[in-house]
Amino acid sequence: MGATTATALAPPDRGWRYHLRHQTPWSRTVLAAGILVNLFFFIGTIAVLSSYGWSRVCPEGATRIECAPSDPLAAGLKSAALGTVATIALIASIVVMVVGFASLRRMPTRSAKEAVITGAAIASQSIFLPALLLWFRGTDVDRFARNFLNLSIIGRKAGVAWDSVTSSVGSILALALIWAAVVGALVGAYAWWRKTGIRPVVIGAIGGLAGGTLWGLLDLSNVPSFIKGAQNTLILSAAGAALGFGLGLVLALFTMSSRRVVRAPARIYINFFRGTPLIWQLSFAGIGLVPALRLNLSMYAIAILVLGLNLAAYSAEVYRAGIQSLERGQIEAARSVGLTYFQSMRFVVVPQAIRRVIPPLLNEFVILIKDTSLVSILGLTVAQKELLGISRDIYSSSFDATAWLGAALGYLIITIPMIRVVTIVERKLRSGLTSVIG
Amino acid sequence: MNDDGTLLRLDGIQKWFGDNHVLRGIDLSIVPKEVVVIIGPSGSGKSTLLRTINLLEEPTEGKVFFNGVELTDIRTNLNEARTHMGMVFQQFNLFPHLTAIGNITLALIKVLGLSKEEAMERGREQLGHVGLAEREDSYPSQLSGGQQQRVAIARALAMRPTMMLFDEVTSALDPELVNEVLQVMKNLASEGMTMAVVTHEMGFAREVGTRLLFMDDGVVVEEGKPTEVFAAPKHERTQAFLSQVL
Ligand SMILES: Nc1ncnc2c1ncn2[C@@H]1O[C@H](COP(=O)(O)OP(=O)(O)O)[C@@H](O)[C@H]1O
Ligand SMILES: [Mg+2]
Numbered sequence: 001m002g003a004t005t006a007t008a009l010a011p012p013d014r015g016w017r018y019h020l021r022h023q024t025p026w027s028r029t030v031l032a033a034g035i036l037v038n039l040f041f042f043i044g045t046i047a048v049l050s051s052y053g054w055s056r057v058c059p060e061g062a063t064r065i066e067c068a069p070s071d072p073l074a075a076g077l078k079s080a081a082l083g084t085v086a087t088i089a090l091i092a093s094i095v096v097m098v099v100g101f102a103s104l105r106r107m108p109t110r111s112a113k114e115a116v117i118t119g120a121a122i123a124s125q126s127i128f129l130p131a132l133l134l135w136f137r138g139t140d141v142d143r144f145a146r147n148f149l150n151l152s153i154i155g156r157k158a159g160v161a162w163d164s165v166t167s168s169v170g171s172i173l174a175l176a177l178i179w180a181a182v183v184g185a186l187v188g189a190y191a192w193w194r195k196t197g198i199r200p201v202v203i204g205a206i207g208g209l210a211g212g213t214l215w216g217l218l219d220l221s222n223v224p225s226f227i228k229g230a231q232n233t234l235i236l237s238a239a240g241a242a243l244g245f246g247l248g249l250v251l252a253l254f255t256m257s258s259r260r261v262v263r264a265p266a267r268i269y270i271n272f273f274r275g276t277p278l279i280w281q282l283s284f285a286g287i288g289l290v291p292a293l294r295l296n297l298s299m300y301a302i303a304i305l306v307l308g309l310n311l312a313a314y315s316a317e318v319y320r321a322g323i324q325s326l327e328r329g330q331i332e333a334a335r336s337v338g339l340t341y342f343q344s345m346r347f348v349v350v351p352q353a354i355r356r357v358i359p360p361l362l363n364e365f366v367i368l369i370k371d372t373s374l375v376s377i378l379g380l381t382v383a384q385k386e387l388l389g390i391s392r393d394i395y396s397s398s399f400d401a402t403a404w405l406g407a408a409l410g411y412l413i414i415t416i417p418m419i420r421v422v423t424i425v426e427r428k429l430r431s432g433l434t435s436v437i438g
Numbered sequence: 439m440n441d442d443g444t445l446l447r448l449d450g451i452q453k454w455f456g457d458n459h460v461l462r463g464i465d466l467s468i469v470p471k472e473v474v475v476i477i478g479p480s481g482s483g484k485s486t487l488l489r490t491i492n493l494l495e496e497p498t499e500g501k502v503f504f505n506g507v508e509l510t511d512i513r514t515n516l517n518e519a520r521t522h523m524g525m526v527f528q529q530f531n532l533f534p535h536l537t538a539i540g541n542i543t544l545a546l547i548k549v550l551g552l553s554k555e556e557a558m559e560r561g562r563e564q565l566g567h568v569g570l571a572e573r574e575d576s577y578p579s580q581l582s583g584g585q586q587q588r589v590a591i592a593r594a595l596a597m598r599p600t601m602m603l604f605d606e607v608t609s610a611l612d613p614e615l616v617n618e619v620l621q622v623m624k625n626l627a628s629e630g631m632t633m634a635v636v637t638h639e640m641g642f643a644r645e646v647g648t649r650l651l652f653m654d655d656g657v658v659v660e661e662g663k664p665t666e667v668f669a670a671p672k673h674e675r676t677q678a679f680l681s682q683v684l
Contacts (some may be wrong), residue, residue, distance in 0.1 A: 327529070329527055329531035333531035335517075337593065337597055338550075339517070339544075339548060340517050343548055343549075347544055
């Protein structure tokens with residue numbers, strides 16, 4: 001690389017300081033007003049609801065009509081104070097938005113214009129939410145709250161009791177140390193092999209320690225609880241993914257064989273699992289096949305097997321698309337230097353295809369996490385139930401629909417980070433950086 | 439070498455892609471140290487011919503003999519046979535997930551069974567040979583087209599092949615990068631490598647080729663010494679083609 005003769009200019013700094021310097025008093029006012037009216041609405045709502053309380057303890061044996069945990073929340077939602085807050089927020093934000101958009105074209109700088117747009121857009125958000133709230137206050141709030149807003153049930157059924165944690169610190173610690181040692185050793189072996197130094201080992205060990213602690217806490221949770229359910233959801237999807245992603249790759253290679261006798265069985269398998277509902281597969285295996293054949297398999301194992309076999313069919317298609325997206329020249333070049341078919345796959349095709357299939361495979365994984373809910377038809381024991389099964393249990397013993405909210409919360413806590421990961425990985429792969437880094 | 443003194447012999451090669459009759463009876467013999475240049479219009483079957491030589495395409499009919507072995511015999515170990523024939527492609531086909539040296543050493547280690555150190559040494563030697571000693575740790579995406587193609591040549595040469603096949607290796611290059619690749623090929627020819635070269639570089643054909651084949655529509659229409667064919671093409675299809683490209 002030759003030396004550059006011209007001095008390189010740094011790109012102009014257009015950070016937030018720059019934008020702050022290029023505001024007009026008016027643009028500042030609109031932006032501030034947009035933010036303030038939003039804050040007013042959210043803080044006001046929370047303050048009013050908190051002053052009435054979010055839930056209360058009801059005496060044993062009281063009917064839902066006499067006393068519901070959600071009563072204070074319902075009272076807060078119906079209160080005149082909340083109505084005032086919502087109305088003021090609604091009117092104020094309409095004013096901010098209209099004034100903001102009307103003055104848009106007169107802003108002298110791009111920064112000022114952006115600020116006005118941002119202020120108006122933020123304000124428009126506090127038009128929508130107060131309007132929704134005002135509409136909601138006109139419906140049967142009491143009834144809705146009784147059924148869906150007994151927030152205490154989520155807390156009570158979350159799982160871990162503090163005294164059981166303090167009494168088993170020792171066992172949690174032991175578990176965490178074992179985890180740290182195992183993960184540390186695995187990462188260490190990898191680091192030694194790739195000569196990457198000590199840092200990843202330390203990170204791995206700390207990660208193992210954290211994971212072990214969490215796992216120990218989860219083990220303490222009393223059943224049925226949402227945490228236990230989340231744990232089972234995670235086990236089911238992780239085990240199903242391990243099975244499915246592995247088997248899927250083998251299936252994909254089979255479907256690409258030039259020999260029909262190899263291709264056909266793989267295709268039949270894939271079409272069968274993609275063509276029948278997962279819930280049918282679960283019922284057939286768990287309720288039909290296993291008892292009929294007197295197989296000595298727990299329902300939990302069946303659930304993992306069926307989820308894995310099902311995922312294999314879907315991931316096989318993903319792998320196949322990834323592999324076939326490589327140019328034909330790659331495998332030709334590999335064969336021309338004498339690599340066998342399997343060596344070409346192993347050293348040339350698969351390493352490249354893996355990068356292309358990671359985002360769609362992660363998507364399949366997110367789908368699998370949600371599909372674990374279908375195993376609840378298998379009649380698992382209480383300790384084996386996943387999130388949906390748990391919330392169903394809680395609902396049928398308490399007739400409190402709030403339980404469903406708990407399950408939704410659990411799924412979101414698991415899936416949203418996964419979805420984030422998919423987005424990040426996709427962006428990374430798109431930037432082409434990985435092909436440079438190798 | 440085959441019994442008759444040739445290194446490579448094609449006997450009555452026919453190739454169909456479905457109903458498309460691409461090679462219509464090709465007989466071709468190449469003796470050691472020959473540089474056979476194949477020219478012809480696009481779609482005439484030049485690439486297919488080259489690819490049947492190392493059996494990347496299986497001829498529908500006909501036989502291929504190389505170095506005393508019949509490659510079209512299904513009992514032949516093609517993977518072993520291919521290690522003696524290097525091939526370079528129009529689109530380079532470097533492995534993008536491996537560095538320049540990684541591209542070269544992969545087959546040395548996995549096919550020839552060399553140790554990592556031996557493979558690295560041989561790889562470096564070959565990269566030096568094509569003038570890229572400095573770039574061994576570069577990924578293909580970090581190299582220019584001409585450099586990529588030279589790495590591809592080094593990858594093929596590192597196997598120490600008895601024969602090299604070149605399929606329009608300069609066609610995908612920017613004009614100013616063509617010469618560096620042709621220079622490598624010229625050196626190779628002067629070192630006595632047996633080569634079959636499909637190309638549109640008529641200057642190269644004239645200067646380096648020991649024999650020229652003109653292909654059209656799946657048959658070899660005309661062959662002879664390059665200078666003679668260029669000076670006085672006998673067949674009118676050859677005349678028409680040469681009048682367009684020269
Ligand atoms: N893998 C293939 N499948 C089907 N048809 C092919 C294939 N490869 C080449 N052909 C056809 O064979 C003919 C000759 O192609 P090719 O040998 O690439 O010609 P050239 O290299 O002389 O331009 C073309 O009509 C092309 O479409
Ligand atoms: Mg061609």
